[in-house]
Amino acid sequence: MQPTLRRASGFALVGTLALAAPVLGRAAFAPFAVIAAVAAFGVTDGPLFELFARPADRREGRLNGLTGFALAAAGLALLATEIGLPVSLFVAAVVVLAYGNLGKRLVAESTDNPFLGATGFIVAGSVAGVGGQAAVAALSQSPILAPRFVFLAVAGTLVAALFREMLFERDDPLVMLSTGLLLWLFDALAVSVGTVDVAAALAVTVGLGYVSYALGAASVAGMLSGVLLGLLVIVFGGIGWFAVLISFFGVGSLSTKYKYDEKKRRGIAEENEGARGTGNVLGNAAVAVLCVICFAASRSVPIDGVIFQYAFAGSMAAALSDTLSSELGGLYDNPRLITTLEPVSPGTDGGVTWQGELFGFLGAAVVAVVALALLPGVSSFGATVIAVGGFLGMTADSVLGATIEGPAFGNEAVNFAATLVGAVVSAVTALALL
Incomplete structure (x- = not known):
């Protein structure tokens, strides 16, 4: 021994x-x-x-x-x-x-x-x-x-x-x-924790966790983070919440792997062959987890939990919007700095292309549609609010990347801030207009 x-x-x-x-x-x-x-x-x-x-x-x-x-x-x-x-x-x-x-x-x-x-x-x-x-x-x-x-x-x-x-x-x-x-x-x-809920949560999250690791979409730490987040989201929120979460991880992971060799040649590829680590997972999903925890807590306090559905979906819309904007928009030439519109090299923090902006809005719209279909508190107009909130979160990510991103305020922090903007804009707008 x-x-x-x-x-x-x-x-x-x-x-x-x-x-x-x-x-x-x-x-x-x-x-x-x-x-x-x-x-x-x-x-x-x-x-x-x-x-x-x-x-x-x-x-x-x-x-x-x-x-x-x-x-x-x-x-x-x-x-x-x-x-x-x-x-x-x-x-x-x-x-x-x-x-x-x-x-x-x-x-x-x-x-x-x-x-x-x-x-x-x-x-x-x-x-x-x-x-x-x-x-x-x-x-x-x-x-x-x-x-x-x-x-x-x-x-x-x-x-x-x-x-x-x-x-x-x-x-x-x-x-x-x-x-x-x-x-x-x-x-x-x-x-309340039911047998079916726990069994379904374990089966789905463990299965997807294994697949994400086997396909190289996540490191071991990233896989553990994703499985834990998925388990908490299903038990505290429900399958609809998990579907919104997985729409980000699934579509986002595919976009990261798409034309990875070309991205590597252009100097814009994610490290570790695109496998998501803990920092990446938490940077994009920490706000979402806080939202589902607040939703669970709202059952015991006089707060309408629907507002946290909008915040959750808005944070995920911002995360997917930013991911698609970076991963797909970075494949196109002539990026410009979002703050000055000056031409910059591909991969420059805060550099955007019009194609990336379009892909970003489509990413936010995907999350909004999933939320409309599966979250009971989200209305048709609310889905529009989520899409706009996600797009604004992506825009905030680009602005922060162009202005303050660096050693003291890294990419994970920028991602967290962007998802927070998406959550706040979606929740506050829904609270004011719906």
């Missing part, structure tokens, strides 16, 4: 201590606090040190990795016993990370394929998350809500896997705490 696999097994055993939380009550933090103290000050060599030590721990002569892991678990335990974090979510956050890492290491014993490694993390973490929540329910004599447990376990595992892809092994404490807090939010928003 490789040292990394032995270490992952040891961390999984430590994480399993979270299952004692229903029995220990307010002392649930104690086992992890003791482990943190022993790891920090009591173990500097010997078999335990060899089991848990990471390369950086060996250099420093202390089990910093185990100390941080145990302290993070102790902190979540205190949130569960003193602040109100459900104990089942505390347990889920700990075990999805501990067993997810173990699953990834098990896969690494036979292959270094990053997709299979991520799959090992997701499968092992999800199974552990469901089992942990079910164990807490059984020990506390609470109902076992299988669909809800599955949704929260998979969502938590995707969050943890995504953060693990973006960060480093030493950042596991941050991953665990972030996963626990986000699960708390997801649990509060998921008022």
Whole structure:
């Protein structure tokens, strides 16, 4: 057995201590606090040190990795016993990370394929998350809500896997705490989680996630981001919301791959053979996710959730409008800077062509039509509002690209700002006129 696999097994055993939380009550933090103290000050060599030590721990002569892991678990335990974090979510956050890492290491014993490694993390973490929540329910004599447990376990595992892809092994404490807090939010928003909804969400998002990775449309991190976003959108919004989201990812990915070699020759091709990474996914879809979260929250407050449908669709219209404008419009000659209309080289930030502007409006119109067909609160005039909002978002992207885009305000930030403009324009116009 490789040292990394032995270490992952040891961390999984430590994480399993979270299952004692229903029995220990307010002392649930104690086992992890003791482990943190022993790891920090009591173990500097010997078999335990060899089991848990990471390369950086060996250099420093202390089990910093185990100390941080145990302290993070102790902190979540205190949130569960003193602040109100459900104990089942505390347990889920700990075990999805501990067993997810173990699953990834098990896969690494036979292959270094990053997709299979991520799959090992997701499968092992999800199974552990469901089992942990079910164990807490059984020990506390609470109902076992299988669909809800599955949704929260998979969502938590995707969050943890995504953060693990973006960060480093030493950042596991941050991953665990972030996963626990986000699960708390997801649990509060998921008022009703049905078996069919969860099954459909998992089948659709996992299937499309695999296809996007297999076709080279997304990196592993981008695939994880897309699957997580899709899962949240389906559960919190519905299939109609997901159709709007996938209209951007599907059409946008095809446009990115279209004549990729020619784009590469012209110097305007996306990096990594056009595969979308986490930054690209979140830059284009972060506003949309905020909209669907607000829509879910609107069920508990006196706010008309329809306004968030318009904001959601407007942000996606802006994202697809900008993508088509850049990916297809960049294939034409004679671009001009949007702020001065001076001729510029292809690929210049803020450079536009009339063909790109036309493709951009068509992209916004595609999203508007999908929203009209599948979002119940969107009217015919509302679809026009969404198309205009998306086009204005694309225009804002070009203006920002010509004026402030650079090292301090990168492409992802510009994309976020553009989708925010599309969302705000669509929502405010709908609120004023509809």
